Amino acid sequence: MIFADRFAGKTLVVTGAAQGIGRAVALRAAAEGGMVLFVDRADFVGDVASEAGVRGRGFVCDLESYEGAAGAMTEAVRCFGGVDILINNVGGAIRMRPYDRFEPPQIEAEIRRSLMPTLWCCHAVLPHLIERGGGTIVNVSSNATRGIHRGPYSAAKGGINAITQSLAMEYASRNxxxxxxxxxxxxxxxxxxxxxxxxxxxxxxxWMTEVVKQVEESSFLKRYGTINEQVAPILFLASDEASYVTGSVLPVAGGDLG
Known part of the structure; x- marks a missing residue:
């Protein structure tokens, strides 16, 4: 369902926008009136952004570095004049294996992918939101803070929950x-x-098969969700309809709270 003009007059930066949930979030935000910077390190993100017409621009960068995050915010300002909403969607488990079978470089890689882009982007966007007089950050975490074979990823997503709550308290006075x-x-x-x-x-x-079984069994609804079932709550939280919601981590997992 499209809510026409819900993001009219707003600029959104959506990370991980080349595929999956991020792509769907960015395209729908543009369809609902927003100007959207589609950010990804995949070089085809520009092709995805072109699907949004004049409301979409693509930007290629590596958000595992601060320079990439800062560059994305600068590009949004250059293209659209500022930033109102940041949706941090980069992340995802690289490997599925029992924790004792992870090698140290693999653990570090999971943290770099699923925690650092959100930390860097939050840091990079805050000055722009403050200059704008306020704004919204929506972090895409995971209910896999409780789950099997994804220990480092679970830790990264627990970190995202923590930064969500701490920044909500710290910056509420800045709108x-x-x-x-x-x-x-x-x-x-x-x-x-x-x-x-x-x-x-x-x-x-x-091990992946075991993860899928655990995820399905842990859900009250005994199934995986759809992309649209993830997009809707993300964009609700990003919108002015959620103006009295901050510091919250909303489970969207068929009843499994993680």
Whole structure:
């Protein structure tokens, strides 16, 4: 369902916008009147942004670095004059394996992917929101803060919950809301960029099967959600309809609170 003009007069920065939930969020925000910077390190993000017509621009950068995050905010200001809403969607488990089977570089890689882009983008956007007189940050966390075979990813998402709540308290006086959703397992089209560029071993494939079973069994509804079921609460929290909601992490996982 499209809510016409819900984001009219607003500029949104959506990270991880080349595919999956981020792509759907960015396209719908543009359809609802927003000017949207589609941010991703995949070079085809510009093609995705072109689907939004004049309301979309693509920007390629690596948000695992502060320079990438700062560059994205600067680009939004250059293209659209400022930033009103940031939706931090970058993240995702690279590997599924018992924690004792993770190698130290793999643990660090999970934290870099699923925690650091949100930390960097929050830091980079705050001066722009303050200059604007307020705004909103929506972080996409996960209910996998409780789950199997994803220990480092779970820790990263727990960190996102913490930064959501601490920044909400710290910046409420500046008219800045900070909120999050915590999606559960979500059906999505095949990824154009794989989560694990090295490919999964036979063991990792088996561990992934165990994760899928755990996710489905933990959900009251006994199924994965759809992308649209994740997009709707993200954009609700980003909108003025949620003007009295801040510091909250909304589970969107069929009853599994994580």
């Amino acid at each position: 800045i809301r900070v909120v999050a959703t915590a999606p559960g397992g979500t059906e999505a089209p095949p990824r154009r960029v794989p989560r694990n560029a090295d490919g999964d071993t036979a063991e990792e494939t088996q």
